[in-house]
Amino acid sequence: MSGPASEPGPEGAGPQSFGPAQRLDLAAYLPYRLSILSNTVSGAIAAIYEARYGLSVADWRIVAILGMAPDRPLTQKDLCARTRMDKVQVSRAVKRLLESGRIARETDSADRRRAHLRLTAQGRAVYRDVAPATLAWERDLLSRLTPAEAAVLDTVIARLQQVADEMAAGS
Amino acid sequence: MSGPASEPGPEGAGPQSFGPAQRLDLAAYLPYRLSILSNTVSGAIAAIYEARYGLSVADWRIVAILGMAPDRPLTQKDLCARTRMDKVQVSRAVKRLLESGRIARETDSADRRRAHLRLTAQGRAVYRDVAPATLAWERDLLSRLTPAEAAVLDTVIARLQQVADEMAAGS
């Protein structure tokens, strides 16, 4: 085994050195960096709605989706699709939001398994406060990038997601 | 809905090209997209070491860090700093890895609160199998981007992380 790797330690036939192709530097590794970045950003945003209204990430996603189109009630299944959360997460977030009076539920008369959810006046007030704050945070973040950086960010994230989805699907 | 932002702002679509600034569209919202992307990528990678060795994300991070510099044993505190996990997460991962024989622990003779951790032969075997597989996945992902996309990715992630850290610190 040859390569630029440094000498083994002092312990005789000590621990292996790994060739360049196998060298994993976590700090430079894309999945790890994405995870740290996502956690940093999500944490900063979450601080806004957690501190002000005691909402979890899941709760806020539901409010955000319902707030986007306030005149069109959605079922929990709709919310699953739009938030990429599973039905149990959605069920629990909906329960919390019903209990705290931020959303209202009305059973579908044509199919009584389903129910339509919408923001209450209270829920809309939360949305009107939090949505601009989170958008302002995002704008602030993006404004600190150079124009060139900001310009490619959208494209690169979209491409990475597309490619990662393909690879996850086994392509 | 593929139409561009309705409010391009005074500078046109340049620095503000990342989605509409006035209304919250979760699907265009950077923190949400980062979260989905990170989960997709991490999930694909995790499938490799979970399926082969039953390792959790935390477990693998420990193995990856120890495998990077196999000749230099690290304390749990070192691992906290390098993995950005807290001491409880590290303690639990270390416990699992000790039980499964992937790492060994030796108390520091000069400071008996501390202990030095290193991969065992078994742990190194895991590292030598998984590290190349995860790097291959990363290379595969990056190879599907255009050269221009791949070129800016590193810079943009680093900048975003830097800026998000500044903002989280209250700057």
Added chain:
DNA sequence: TTATTATAGTTTCATTTGTAACTAAATCAA
């Protein structure tokens, strides 16, 4: 009709996780 299967959403239970309290060892202040 009645039996079968599918769908929307909930509940249960075991596991995981986060926070805080804790132990043990080292350091500091007097």
Added chain:
DNA sequence: TTGATTTAGTTACAAATGAAACTATAATAA
């Protein structure tokens, strides 16, 4: 020295989570 404080790491307990089982309703097939 001795008592207080800090540090490395663990443990205990409550809350969050995920997977599977479950309820209720609707759709389909015989």
